[in-house]
Amino acid sequence: MSTERLLVVNHLPEKLTVGHTKVILEKLLPFLKNDRPQLVLDFSGVSRLDSAGIEMLVQCMEQAMKRNGDVKLAAIPPALAVILEVTRVDRLFEIYEKTSDAVESFQRFPMPAMQDRNGISAAANAA
Amino acid sequence: MFVSAILVVGDWPSAKHDLTGRKNALQPVHTPIVCTEILGESVLQRTIQRLRKSGIHAITVMADNSIHLPECLQEDGTTIVRRSLDRRSMAEMIAQQSLMGVEMTLMMRVAAYIEFDLAGIIRCHQAQAGILTRARDKNGPLELWMMGARAIRHAGMGLNSIAAMETAPDSPYLVTGYVNRLNDAHDVRRLVMDSLTGRCELKPCGTEIRPGVWAGESASIHSCARIVAPAFIGRRTKVRSSALITRGSSLERDCVIERNTVIEDSSILSFSHLGQDLDVSHAVIDGSRFVHLRRNIAVTFDDAKLFSRNERSSIQQMWRTLRAQNPAKYKGPFEEESVGIWTPDVFAPAEAPVTMPVSALSLPRAEI
Numbered sequence: 001m002s003t004e005r006l007l008v009v010n011h012l013p014e015k016l017t018v019g020h021t022k023v024i025l026e027k028l029l030p031f032l033k034n035d036r037p038q039l040v041l042d043f044s045g046v047s048r049l050d051s052a053g054i055e056m057l058v059q060c061m062e063q064a065m066k067r068n069g070d071v072k073l074a075a076i077p078p079a080l081a082v083i084l085e086v087t088r089v090d091r092l093f094e095i096y097e098k099t100s101d102a103v104e105s106f107q108r109f110p111m112p113a114m115q116d117r118n119g120i121s122a123a124a125n126a127a
Numbered sequence: 128m129f130v131s132a133i134l135v136v137g138d139w140p141s142a143k144h145d146l147t148g149r150k151n152a153l154q155p156v157h158t159p160i161v162c163t164e165i166l167g168e169s170v171l172q173r174t175i176q177r178l179r180k181s182g183i184h185a186i187t188v189m190a191d192n193s194i195h196l197p198e199c200l201q202e203d204g205t206t207i208v209r210r211s212l213d214r215r216s217m218a219e220m221i222a223q224q225s226l227m228g229v230e231m232t233l234m235m236r237v238a239a240y241i242e243f244d245l246a247g248i249i250r251c252h253q254a255q256a257g258i259l260t261r262a263r264d265k266n267g268p269l270e271l272w273m274m275g276a277r278a279i280r281h282a283g284m285g286l287n288s289i290a291a292m293e294t295a296p297d298s299p300y301l302v303t304g305y306v307n308r309l310n311d312a313h314d315v316r317r318l319v320m321d322s323l324t325g326r327c328e329l330k331p332c333g334t335e336i337r338p339g340v341w342a343g344e345s346a347s348i349h350s351c352a353r354i355v356a357p358a359f360i361g362r363r364t365k366v367r368s369s370a371l372i373t374r375g376s377s378l379e380r381d382c383v384i385e386r387n388t389v390i391e392d393s394s395i396l397s398f399s400h401l402g403q404d405l406d407v408s409h410a411v412i413d414g415s416r417f418v419h420l421r422r423n424i425a426v427t428f429d430d431a432k433l434f435s436r437n438e439r440s441s442i443q444q445m446w447r448t449l450r451a452q453n454p455a456k457y458k459g460p461f462e463e464e465s466v467g468i469w470t471p472d473v474f475a476p477a478e479a480p481v482t483m484p485v486s487a488l489s490l491p492r493a494e495i
Contacts, residue, residue: 017429050430051402079426082419087433088406 006031007038007106009099012046016053025056032060037069040102044075054087061092070094074102130249131185131224132178132233136161136171137194137212158195160309161237163413164379164397166322166359167332167343169197170240170309175205181245183233189220225280236270240318242304242328248273251300260299264306273300304328312411312418319377319394323357331359331377343380352384361397381437400437 008031013020031037039060057071064071074096076084084090096102136159161170175186187206190196200207210216224232231249235241243262252260252273262271305327307318322329323339331341339356342348346360354360355373361380366372370384374392378384382395385403395401396413409421414436415428428434 048429050428051432052430078422078424082417082422082424082426083428083433085419086405086407086410086417088404 005036005038006034009040009042011042014045015048016046017048017050018052021052021056028060032063035067037064037067038106039064039071040099041073042075042099043080046080049080049083054089057089072102074099129229130183130231131229132183133220134188135236136188136190162197165318166377167361171237172197174237230276232274234272234274238270239308241269241302241306243302248300255299262300262302264302313420315411316394316420320375323375383437398437400435402432
C-alpha cells in the first residue's frame with residue numbers, strides 16, 4: 001500500500017474576494033480530492049479578503065478533513081489576521097509566520113518543492 | 128461678569144484627528160472624535176453642557192466646512208460659525224467678543240475631554256492679573272485658555288495674541304479633574320471604561336436597566352442575548368438573539384448586532400452594522416472601519432456581511448433632521464423611496480462659509 005502523500009503550497013492571489021475565489025477553489029479542489037491532502041496557503045500576496053474568501057478557506061478545510069488531510073495558513077498580513085480573528089476562522093487553522101514553517105510542520109524533513117503550471121508548488125513526501 | 132466661550136473644533140494647530148490615527152487629511156468631510164457620540168453624547172455636546180452649567184450661555188462653536196458637527200447643536204442655541212481655522216479668522220472672532228462687551232472669554236480647542244472647574248480658572252486668571260491664562264494638567268499644557276478684556280482687544284488688533292496662545296510659556300492653572308486627550312481609539316476606549324466604571328463624571332445617556340447596564344431610548348435587546356455589566360446600548364440599537372456584549376463594551380445609537388456575535392471590550396460607534404457569528408474584542412468599530420487595539424492596526428472591511436454602515440438608519444436620521452428643518456417639504460414618515468432625496472446637495476452641510484455679523488450674535492449675558 002502506498003503511503004505517499006502530496007503536499008502543495010499555494011501562493012494566493014492579491015484578491016480573495018467575490019468573483020476571485022471560485023477560480024482558486026476550482027484550482028485547489030482536484031488536489032483536495034486526493035487521499036490525505038496537505039495544503040499550505042501562502043497569504044503573503046493577499047491584500048483583500050472578504051466573506052467569500054473566508055467561505056473558500058472553510059470549504060478547503062472541509063474537503064481536506066473529509067480525506068484526513070489538513071490545510072495550514074502562512075504569512076498572513078496583520079490586517080487579514082484581524083479579519084480571520086473576528087470571523088472566528090483563525091481557530092480552525094494552524095497558522096504560521098513563514099510558509100517554510102508550515103511546510104515543516106507537516107513533515108519534519110524539508111521537502112523539495114515542485115512548481116506546477118498553475119503556480120502551485122508541490123512536493124511528494126513519504127509519510 | 129460677562130463671560131463667553133469660543134469652542135474651536137478641528138484642525139488647529141496641526142493634524143486632523145480621527146479614529147484611525149492622529150493624521151487623516153484624506154476625508155473631505157469628517158467627524159472628529161469629539162463630535163462622535165460616546166456613551167450617547169459627543170464630547171463637544173458634553174463640553175457645551177458643562178459650560179452652560181457653569182453659567183456661560185454665550186457659546187460659539189467655530190469649525191471649518193470639513194467638520195461634521197452634531198445636528199443637535201443648532202437646536203440648543205449654540206452659535207455655529209463655519210469658517211477656516213486660521214489665525215486671522217480666530218482673531219476676528221475674538222474681536223467680535225470684544226465688541227459685544229465680553230469681559231472674559233474661555234477659548235478652547237475641543238480635542239480632549241476635560242473636566243475643568245470654570246470658577247477655578249477665572250479665579251486663577253484674576254489672581255495673576257495677566258491677559259492670558261492657559262490651563263494644564265499633570266501631563267502638560269491643554270488647549271484651554273482664559274482671556275481677559277485686554278487679550279480680547281489685542282486679538283482684535285493683531286494676530287500676535289493667537290500666536291501667544293499657542294506658545295503661552297506658563298500654564299498656571301492646573302486642571303485637577305479628569306482629562307482624556309482623545310488622541311486615538313485607545314483613548315476612546317479608556318474614556319468609555321472610565322465612565323462605565325465611575326472613574327470620571329461622564330455619564331452614559333440612558334436608563335440603567337440593570338446595575339451597570341445602560342440602555343438608550345428604543346434600544347432593543349433580544350431575550351436570548353446576554354449583556355454583561357458594565358455595558359451601554361445606545362438608542363434604537365438592536366442586539367439580536369444569542370449575541371453577547373461583555374467587558375465594558377459600548378454600542379452607540381442605531382447599531383445592529385446580528386445573531387451569535389460576541390462583542391468584548393469594544394466600542395461600536397453609531398450606525399454600525401455587525402454581521403452574525405463575529406467575534407470582536409479589543410476594538411473600536413465605526414461602520415466598516417475597524418481599529419484593533421491589541422494589534423494596533425486599522426482595517427477597512429469591504430464586505431457588508433461582516434461590517435458595514437447601517438445606511439438605512441443613517442438615512443432615516445437624515446430624514447428626521449430634514450423634517451425638523453423643513454416640515455412642509457419633508458412631511459410624512461420615512462419611506463424607502465424617500466432615499467432619492469439623499470443627494471450630496473441635500474446631505475452636505477452649508478458649503479459656503481458662514482460669517483456671522485456681530486449684530487447677529489445676540490448672546491445672553493452670564494453671571495458667574
